[in-house]
Amino acid sequence: PLWARVAGKLGAMTLLVSGTLAGLGLFAWALQSSLAEGVGRPAQLWQVAVMVAHESLGYLQLAAVAVLLQTIAGGRMAGYMAMAGFLVLRLGLVGMGYRSDLYSIASLRMPQLTGMDGFGHSWPRLLLVHGYWTLMALSMACAAGLLWPRGVALSFGERMLQARKRAASGGGIALAFCLALSLLAGLGVYTKIDAPGMGWNRDR
Secondary structure (H helix, E strand, O other), rough: OHHHHHHHHHHHHHHHHHHHHHHHHHHHHHHHHHHHOOOOHHHHHHHHHHHHHHHHHHHHHHHHHHHHHHHOOOOHHHHHHHHHHHHHHHHHHHOOOOOOOOOOOOOOOOOOOOOOOOOOOOOHHHHHHHHHHHHHHHHHHHHHHOOOOOOOOHHHHHHHHHHHHHHHHHHHHHHHHHHHHHHHHHHHHHHHHHHHHHHHHHHO
């Protein structure tokens, strides 16, 4: 099925990055332990695990954008160019100071580990923002599955007609469900993080 192709592509890209990050993190942890002539502290290993999960989710979100753009563009090279344009636009917005978690995908910084409560102070924002963008990534994956070309190359209009047929067979329900959850999570991001005087920003 088409959803399996999209999921397989996203999963393979994300697992490759996750495995690389986990290997590097464990190597650094083991090296630090050997230099200190002891076993690394569990808190350090926990920090490695959080770092791998954090970066992997960010990469999954960007991979979903890449797959959707490539599907819309209808070709690999056109998809690469569209993704390059997206990354340039993303960097430009960040450079101009537009850093809202509502539209700055995969830009959440790695939380700092503290001696008082570990990552405790960062968990609410980390979970809310990653939840929002992961739901958006699932929405983009559903949209890519609806537009995914099968067989000979089709024009965008023909793929839209094909997508309407696929949406009627259940793909549209999955897309609507993911978008609805994304909207609820985005409302939480806005009220808890972005909106001055609300949620965690009552002092702004």
